[in-house]
Amino acid sequence: MAKKDTNLVQATQTSLRLIETIQEMDGATMAELTNELGMARSTVFSHLHTLQESGYVTKRGEIYHLDFKFLFLGEYTKRRNDAYKLAETYVKEIAGECDEYVDFCVEQNGRVLTVHLAVNGIQNPRFTIAEYYYMPTTAQGKALLAHLPHDRVEEIIEQWGLPQETENTITSEDRLFDELETIREQGYAVSYQECIDGMRAVAVPLVEPDGSLFGTFGISGPRYKLTDEMIESELVELLVEGKTGFEAESEEIYRSI
Numbered sequence: 262m263a264k265k266d267t268n269l270v271q272a273t274q275t276s277l278r279l280i281e282t283i284q285e286m287d288g289a290t291m292a293e294l295t296n297e298l299g300m301a302r303s304t305v306f307s308h309l310h311t312l313q314e315s316g317y318v319t320k321r322g323e324i325y326h327l328d329f330k331f332l333f334l335g336e337y338t339k340r341r342n343d344a345y346k347l348a349e350t351y352v353k354e355i356a357g358e359c360d361e362y363v364d365f366c367v368e369q370n371g372r373v374l375t376v377h378l379a380v381n382g383i384q385n386p387r388f389t390i391a392e393y394y395y396m397p398t399t400a401q402g403k404a405l406l407a408h409l410p411h412d413r414v415e416e417i418i419e420q421w422g423l424p425q426e427t428e429n430t431i432t433s434e435d436r437l438f439d440e441l442e443t444i445r446e447q448g449y450a451v452s453y454q455e456c457i458d459g460m461r462a463v464a465v466p467l468v469e470p471d472g473s474l475f476g477t478f479g480i481s482g483p484r485y486k487l488t489d490e491m492i493e494s495e496l497v498e499l500l501v502e503g504k505t506g507f508e509a510e511s512e513e514i515y516r517s518i
Contacts, residue, residue: 361482400452400462
């Protein structure tokens with residue numbers, strides 16, 4: 262069992278819970294937040310007022326929403342590192358070579374976060390930027406897990422569990438660790454309708470010049486298009502080419518710092 266972190270500030274945690282709840286509920290009234298979080302109305306009001314005055318929350322009628330300050334901070338986070346901008350360039354280039362969803366993802370607090378996404382030739386994309394997914398359910402997440410220390414993988418499983426998103430989702434630790442070993446050996450990960458029914462994906466890990474894990478490039482699409490043959494003969498090669506180019510250019514960025 263994980264030890265309780267005694268350095269956490271309770272007031273800050275309360276504000277963060279309010280922010281996440283507003284996002285999850287797509288806007289909420291004072292009463293809804295009070296009921297959802299089980300907090301006193303005065304506590305919820307004080308935190309909301311502080312967040313509103315600081316530009317993080319806005320109120321429309323009786324409903325509180327997150328404000329555009331989060332967009333500003335998110336864009337800053339994506340642009341603060343030249344390697345993130347470089348990753349975006351490669352995502353667009355890879356997308357230009359296939360008519361599927363192409364993304365750059367990172368591990369964030371034990372889940373997969375989509376940072377960049379490009380779509381060519383597909384209408385109404387099912388994936389969006391800043392979308393979180395459970396790591397064992399996606400090719401991108403498994404590519405990341407395969408290159409994290411064993412202890413860190415166990416921490417992630419303890420934190421989020423192995424939730425079953427589809428009938429194909431891996432829900433056994435032994436099976437997951439066996440697959441992570443296979444991913445390390447072959448250099449890429451595949452998801453067979455493990456996150457969303459009807460969707461398959463393939464992903465490769467990206468490594469920084471100092472050897473640390475940076476993120477993944479991934480390609481996702483409908484199962485009828487992403488056949489085993491297409492994944493192994495076309496998409497893996499496309500991703501590996503992108504990975505090789507990205508890692509070479511990121512090394513130049515690293516040296517210039």
